[in-house]
Amino acid sequence: MKRFPWMIVAIVASLFAASSCAGSDGQSVDPLGRLIALQEPIFPRANGIDTWEVVVCRVPVGITDPLYAPIDDRMSDDASAIVDSLAPVSDYFQRWSGDRYDVRFVAAESEVSILTTETSEQCVERALAASSPDAEGVLVVADAQHDMDQEGGRGTPGTVCVAECSAKVTGRAVYVGAADFMGDREAGVPLDLVEHELGHALDWPHSGMSIGSLKKGSYDSPYDLMSNSAASWQSNPSLRDGPGILVVDLLSVGWITREQVEVWRPRDRQRSVHVVSRSSSNTEDSKMIVVPVDENSFFTLEFVSADGDDSFHTDGFVIAHRIEIRGGSGFDRRQFVVSPELRAGDTWTTDDVEIRIESIDGTNATLTLTAR
Numbered sequence: 537m538k539r540f541p542w543m544i545v546a547i548v549a550s551l552f553a554a555s556s557c558a559g560s561d562g563q564s565v566d567p568l569g570r571l572i573a574l575q576e577p578i579f580p581r582a583n584g585i586d587t588w589e590v591v592v593c594r595v596p597v598g599i600t601d602p603l604y605a606p607i608d609d610r611m612s613d614d615a616s617a618i619v620d621s622l623a624p625v626s627d628y629f630q631r632w633s634g635d636r637y638d639v640r641f642v643a644a645e646s647e648v649s650i651l652t653t654e655t656s657e658q659c660v661e662r663a664l665a666a667s668s669p670d671a672e673g674v675l676v677v678a679d680a681q682h683d684m685d686q687e688g689g690r691g692t693p694g695t696v697c698v699a700e701c702s703a704k705v706t707g708r709a710v711y712v713g714a715a716d717f718m719g720d721r722e723a724g725v726p727l728d729l730v731e732h733e734l735g736h737a738l739d740w741p742h743s744g745m746s747i748g749s750l751k752k753g754s755y756d757s758p759y760d761l762m763s764n765s766a767a768s769w770q771s772n773p774s775l776r777d778g779p780g781i782l783v784v785d786l787l788s789v790g791w792i793t794r795e796q797v798e799v800w801r802p803r804d805r806q807r808s809v810h811v812v813s814r815s816s817s818n819t820e821d822s823k824m825i826v827v828p829v830d831e832n833s834f835f836t837l838e839f840v841s842a843d844g845d846d847s848f849h850t851d852g853f854v855i856a857h858r859i860e861i862r863g864g865s866g867f868d869r870r871q872f873v874v875s876p877e878l879r880a881g882d883t884w885t886t887d888d889v890e891i892r893i894e895s896i897d898g899t900n901a902t903l904t905l906t907a908r
Contacts (some may be wrong), residue, residue, distance in 0.1 A: 787824070796820070
C-alpha cells in the first residue's frame with residue numbers, strides 16, 4: 537500500500553497557512569479552518585494511490601430483499617470485465633484532483649454470493665471479509681438490478697485509517713447494482729454512479745437545490761457529482777461521467793489549497809475578485825469565494841464553465857451554495873444551492889453583502905462584493 541507522507545505534510549501545511557483569522561472587529565470567524573481540521577484524516581486516502589478491489593456479488597433469483605427488481609435477468613460480467621470498464625473513473629478523479637489522486641481498480645480473486653433470504657448488506661460484508669490486505673476499499677457490484685424506486689448504490693469512507701488501512705479493517709466500501717453494466721453497452725457504461733459513491737468514500741456529502749430537497753433525500757442539483765450525478769449524460773448521451781465537483785469538496789480533500797480561496801468579510805467594504813473555472817488545472821488562481829456566516833457555516837461562489845465534465849451546460853455561470861458544517865464528518869455537511877446560474881450583470885445578496893457578477897468569459901469570472 538503506497539503512501540506519500542511528504543505530500544500529505546505539504547498539503548496540510550499549505551491548507552493551514554494564514555489560517556488565523558482573529559480580528560478586533562469581532563467579524564473574523566473561521567469556518568474554513570474548522571472544515572479543514574475535520575477533514576484532515578481523509579487527506580492520506582485522497583492523495584496518492586488508492587487501491588480498490590472489485591468484487592461481483594451473485595444474487596439468486598427469488599431474492600426477498602426489496603432493493604432488487606423482481607426479474608430473472610443477471611449480469612454476465614466478471615470482476616475483470618468490470619475493471620476494464622472503469623478506466624474513465626480513474627481519469628475523472630485524476631482530472632479533478634490535479635493528478636493528486638490515483639484511484640486504481642483490481643479484480644478480486646473470487647466472487648461472493650448471498651441467499652434468497654439475505655440482503656445487499658451481506659454482499660458488502662462478505663466482500664470486505666474476503667478482501668486482500670492491499671485493498672483500501674472494496675467496490676461491490678451485484679449481478680442483479682435494483683428496483684426502479686430504490687437507491688442505485690451507496691458508499692462509505694469507513695473508519696479513520698490509523699496504522700492498518702486495509703478495507704477489511706476500516707470497512708471502506710462502495711456498493712452498486714448491476715443496471716449500468718447490463719443491456720446495450722455500445723454507447724459505453726454510465727460511470728457517474730460509481731464516481732458518486734466513490735465521492736462518499738472520500739467523505740463527501742450529498743448536495744441539493746435547497747435545504748428542503750436535502751431533507752427529503754431528493755438529490756436534484758445538476759451542478760454537482762454528489763447530487764444528480766446522471767445530469768450530464770441525461771442531457772448529452774455521449775457523456776458517461778458525472779458533472780463537476782464542488783470546490784468546497786476539492787478543498788476538503790486537499791485538491792486545492794486554502795490560498796485558492798478568497799474570503800470576504802464586512803470590514804473589506806468592497807472588493808473585486810477574479811475566480812477561474814472550477815475545472816481549471818491552474819494550481820495558483822482563486823477558485824472559490826467564501827462569505828462566512830458563523831463558525832459552522834458559510835456561503836460559497838464558484839465559476840462553472842461549460843466545458844469538460846460540465847460541457848452539458850449551455851454556457852458558463854457563477855453559482856452560490858450555503859455550506860453548513862454538522863456532526864463529526866464531512867458526510868454530515870449540508871451543501872445546497874442558494875442562487876443558481878448567476879450571469880454577467882446579475883446580483884445576489886446576503887444579510888451582509890451584495891455580490892455582482894461583473895463579467896464572465898471562457899476561463900474566469902469577475903465579481904464585486906460590497907458590504908450592505
